[in-house]
Amino acid sequence: QSVLTQPPSASGTPGQRVTISCSGSSSNIGSNYVYWYQQLPGTAPKLLIYRNNQRPSGVPDRFSGSKSGTSASLAISGLRSEDEADYYCAAWDDSLSGHWVFGGGTKLTVL
Amino acid sequence: EVQLVESGGGLVQPGRSLRLSCAASGFTFDDYAMHWVRQAPGKGLEWVSGISWNSGSIGYADSVKGRFTISRDNAKNSLYLQMNSLRAEDTALYYCAKDPSGDYGDDAFDIWGQGTMVTVSS
Numbered sequence: 001q002s003v004l005t006q007p008p009s010a011s012g013t014p015g016q017r018v019t020i021s022c023s024g025s026s027s028n029i030g031s032n033y034v035y036w037y038q039q040l041p042g043t044a045p046k047l048l049i050y051r052n053n054q055r056p057s058g059v060p061d062r063f064s065g066s067k068s069g070t071s072a073s074l075a076i077s078g079l080r081s082e083d084e085a086d087y088y089c090a091a092w093d094d095s096l097s098g099h100w101v102f103g104g105g106t107k108l109t110v111l
Numbered sequence: 112e113v114q115l116v117e118s119g120g121g122l123v124q125p126g127r128s129l130r131l132s133c134a135a136s137g138f139t140f141d142d143y144a145m146h147w148v149r150q151a152p153g154k155g156l157e158w159v160s161g162i163s164w165n166s167g168s169i170g171y172a173d174s175v176k177g178r179f180t181i182s183r184d185n186a187k188n189s190l191y192l193q194m195n196s197l198r199a200e201d202t203a204l205y206y207c208a209k210d211p212s213g214d215y216g217d218d219a220f221d222i223w224g225q226g227t228m229v230t231v232s233s
Contacts, residue, residue: 002155033218033219035219035220037156037220043225044206044224044225044226045156045206045220045223046223047219047220047221047222050211050218050219050221051218056221088155088156090156090158090219090220092216092219096173097170098170098216099158099170099171099172099173100146100158100161100216100219101158102155102156102157102158103155104155105155
């Protein structure tokens with residue numbers, strides 16, 4: 001059971017816009033930044049969004065992040081076949097002595 | 112080119128120990144915090160441990176606290192994870208990840224290695 005809650009799956013057709021949600025609590029998303037990672041099959045995770053809505057250089061502007069209260073979302077517009085991957089959200093959690101927490105991951109299928 | 116290369120994984124019996132290493136290159140290693148993140152087969156990501164740039168601040172997931180020890184050698188641009196009293200549930204691909212800040216709790220993981228597989232089984 002992951003601390004951050006994501007839907008296990010999402011899907012869309014090429015060109016569509018899809019969103020993936022990430023729900024947490026006041027000790028993590030509610031008080032800290034959210035990060036998003038893309039993991040293509042058989043590869044290491046790659047940073048997609050940092051500090052809620054910032055894109056690292058090289059990440060297309062088709063990817064965007066937002067946060068409101070204790071929830072966050074990743075939006076992918078102009079969906080492409082190469083976007084088919086697992087997506088994870090992450091945040092620092094202030095509870096106990098502090099630790100990083102992840103969502104369970106969302107498998108995105110491009111139909 | 113920024114690169115992280117993990118090594119030291121393998122098959123180990125329950126209760127035994129293993130030491131993972133991560134060799135860093137392409138950036139000023141001692142400026143940044145580092146982490147270990149693992150992924151069990153077919154499962155999601157789990158943060159294991161983090162260490163600040165000067166080893167002054169260290170944190171562990173509850174699942175490994177008291178059994179795993181993270182360390183770094185800035186002179187050798189290397190990160191380590193000493194894993195003791197291994198259990199079947201520790202079976203996972205272990206990733207070394209760079210933090211864009213100096214403290215392991217300030218920012219997340221911007222660069223990842225390819226991982227080293229640890230299998231705990233009799």
